Amino acid sequence: MDEKPLHPLAAAREALGLNRVQFAERIQAAAKRRGLRSGVTNTRVRKWEVDSVEPDDLSQEYIAEALEVDAPGPASAPWPHWLPGAGGRDRPHGGVVELGSTTTVPALREALQATMDRSRRVVVSAISSTALLGLAGAWAHAEPHPPASKGGQIAPLAPGDDLLTSLEQATNLFTSQPTEARQHTAHVLTALLTSVSDLLEEGHHRGEARRRLHVLAAKLSQELGWHRFDTYRHEEAARYWIGGLHSAHALGDSDLGAGILSDLAYQASWRNRPEIAAHILRRALTRTRHPAAQSLLQLRLARALAVRGERGATLRALAAADHLLGAPCADPVPDWCKWMSTADLAVDSGQALLDLGDTRRAHQLIREGQAALPAARIKTYGVFQIYQARSYLELGEPEQAAAAATEALDLALRIGAPRCVQLVRELTPRFGHFPTAEGVPELLARTAA
Template sequence: MSWLEGTDAKLSTLPTEQRQHMIKLTEAHLETVTDLLDAGRFSEATGRRLHLPASSLASTCGWYRFDQGRHYAAGKLWNAAPSNAHTARDRDQGAGVLSDFAYQAIWLGKPESALEPLSQALIHTRHPMARSALHLRRARAHAAMGNAGACRTDLKAAEATLLTDTREPAPSWCRWMSTADPAVDSGQCMLDPGRAKEARTRIEEGLSLLPRSRDKTRGVFRTYEAQSLLQTREVEQALAVSNESLDVAQRIGADRCVSLVRDPGPAFRPYTSVDGVPQFPERLHLC
């Protein structure tokens, strides 16, 4: 059991760029744990211990599929994770899975579907870092729906709870959280109502705080920066940032991040006289 738990912890906390090379091993580990649950003989206490890596590994494998743009496959894996977390009596892990579903809903342009899972997750976790991540994602959902007041409330809660001192270790699903995340996500929330200059300031602040180990997140954040630059017609810089984001997305094998770079591509069309702009659609086409 200790080996199974330790291997789960190592596979689930690898940097994104390393995870893409370990997907088959992670899926095999999930299959091993699932087989043990289906056919093994163990005590109730050991069963609870087995259900926790089953939930954690399903969540991790779901993120692989999500990054590949395989949303149905990701959802299928995430559907298996909450019941395992419940059986393991780990409310924090269950809250993390609800957060995964919500993030996917926001990504797919269905922010209204994210509100209930995030509100439920906030009921089920007490750790400040987990609550900060949940408030942050709910703020993004509110921003996408045009709920400015609710968005501001959640952004303030995200920043306040992240600074709350605690001796308890953060749940594994949100240990990546840092002060970079509220900064960038608040900037992204400002983009929706067109507050581009304010958004850019916050996004740049967040990018400066982001650790190098989070390159996938950096690539996503840089696409937000490109959007803010396009809104203020700083086309050359927006193009440079978009190309950098595309480089990161291709290197880490994240098709959904490539799609994120592709989405604002049409906004470059009025600027074909700017050096490099005519070539950008061709590069996107080859991805």
């Protein structure tokens, strides 16, 4: 007898790592936020999943909120077909292209189409947390492709590859621009990725040449994802990173794939979804090999766990990140995490400790890390300044906090980093407790503009 397929609600719930009791609690919380009360229990959730009982319209609204997707409207598919992952065999993860041997081009096309839609003022559809968790789980359990050449580096140039060589040179040029210039390069990078996607789709390049195209696709997708993330175009950022994940999968580069998943996790943390970030990072760590890559993922995991108040797990992740950074390895450090340094370890460890309430130790680490940061990483310096401002506020030193936040704001405006501007603005309510402190009135006036 064939096994009964998993109900779409059960699949979506399990992708979030929730049992029925926890899911019912989320539904109750959704009702409470509206000033209402829901009597949904794990027994009711079981009836929806096992007995095919259809929830009423209000319960479906709560279910959508619990799954972090848009609530069903008049134009939506009926229950349960509007649920993430219920909409078709080619999109089992709620609108995310499933990993496979020939899925890179469709995933890249979706990212490029999202950019085109945005330029036409068309709303870009969001990717649910359920979809991201499903993709991360699929990647963690996918049959790996034979690995590409060691380190995923671009191979020596071959005769007759003039166009491919030109694309490599242009990609290296425009992904290595100074921070101040990157705000002006997004259109060029998009055009380069379009050309790479076209060549992959044509299928004329085989063997080493095709591998080089996948390396370019992954590099461009990751760069464009960060550009979109920095400019608050989160749906586009996620789609670019997913496109890059498909290329990493095609390359058989598990470290690169884990790194791109960790970018998606970082975005989840930024959007106040630390539980999603932690789930993605734990899946990514199952296939991460290089110590430097493992260190970065452990550090990002610590940040997510600290927000959740999981002190013991946070400290274990920080200890692992410290131990792994600089650990000997015969293979070169992957390109995507070469920037990781003791300065990053110190500052992000300080941020995690700040979330745990260890203010003085956190402040010391942030100061040490900021002092060790290379001058070329100017945007990171601005972010670190904001962290420094937060730690000064925790210590009750508003003048120093205002000075650090003002410097960060000036830098962010100069280099075109709206994400850093927003970080400063998010601190301003706390400056309201010190309205007459030196520098505070001026900072509040500027961030209110």
